[in-house]
Amino acid sequence: MPTWLIVVVVIGGITAALNLAAFALDRRDRRSEEAWKRTLPASVRRRVESGLRPGGGVDTPxxxxxxxxxxxxxxxxxxxxxxxxxxxxxxxxxxxxxxxxxxxxxxxxxxxxxxxxxxxxxxxxxxxxxxxxxxxxxxxxxxxxxxxxx
Structure with a gap:
């Protein structure tokens, strides 16, 4: 097997592994954010979900x-x-x-x-x-x- 083909396969495998790791980390971050929201009191959770009040920086469409x-x-x-x-x-x-x-x-x-x-x-x-x-x-x-x- 030619050397250049081995290099391409190894680089492709490394790239795929890095993409998979990034995807897993992104999902974990989203899950932890949802878990964090569930620990908030109801009144605060409603404000977090609905965005900040006027002047607070969240631009609601x-x-x-x-x-x-x-x-x-x-x-x-x-x-x-x-x-x-x-x-x-x-x-x-x-x-x-x-x-x-x-x-x-x-x-x-x-x-x-x-x-x-x-x-x-x-x-x-x-x-x-x-x-x-x-x-x-x-x-x-x-x-x-x-x-x-x-």
């Missing part, structure tokens, strides 16, 4: 933005995430300011989009994420919004 804007379930998730942030931060009620204005705006938007049922599902999501004490505070903050009686 226009067709995806339109789909999200018209999807009531997506809008509800965004509002529930905002409610959880308010609950963790300043709270739904305060001694000096009373009921949080933004919390009441969110309640009104939820009521307009899906009535008391949508408000109940958002309340259940807040209770699941923050606990009963925050949920009771949210009930009091929403008192008088739509059909809600806290």
């Amino acid at each position: 226009p067709w995806e933005r339109r789909r999200r804007e018209n999807d009531p379930a997506y809008r509800t998730r965004v509002l529930v995430d905002e409610l959880c942030e308010i609950g963790r931060g300043r709270g739904f009620l305060s001694v000096h300011a009373g009921k949080d204005g933004r919390t009441r705006e969110i309640g009104a938007e939820l009521h307009e989009a899906g009535g008391k049922q949508r408000m109940l599902s958002a309340h259940a999501a807040v209770r699941a994420e923050l606990g009963q004490a925050h949920a009771r505070e949210l009930e009091a903050a929403w008192d008088g919004v739509g059909d809600w009686r806290g």
Whole structure:
């Protein structure tokens, strides 16, 4: 067998082995990223999957933005995430300011989009994420919004 043919076969084999190794590493990286996402809390996972908020650096395509804007379930998730942030931060009620204005705006938007049922599902999501004490505070903050009686 000629020497040049042996060299071509060896180089081809080495190239194939390197391509296979690169493919395996790429798959492992993608798998580990999915495993990492599964360990995140639900609210953070939703933000990672949906991209960063405006000004955060992820440019969402226009067709995806339109789909999200018209999807009531997506809008509800965004509002529930905002409610959880308010609950963790300043709270739904305060001694000096009373009921949080933004919390009441969110309640009104939820009521307009899906009535008391949508408000109940958002309340259940807040209770699941923050606990009963925050949920009771949210009930009091929403008192008088739509059909809600806290």
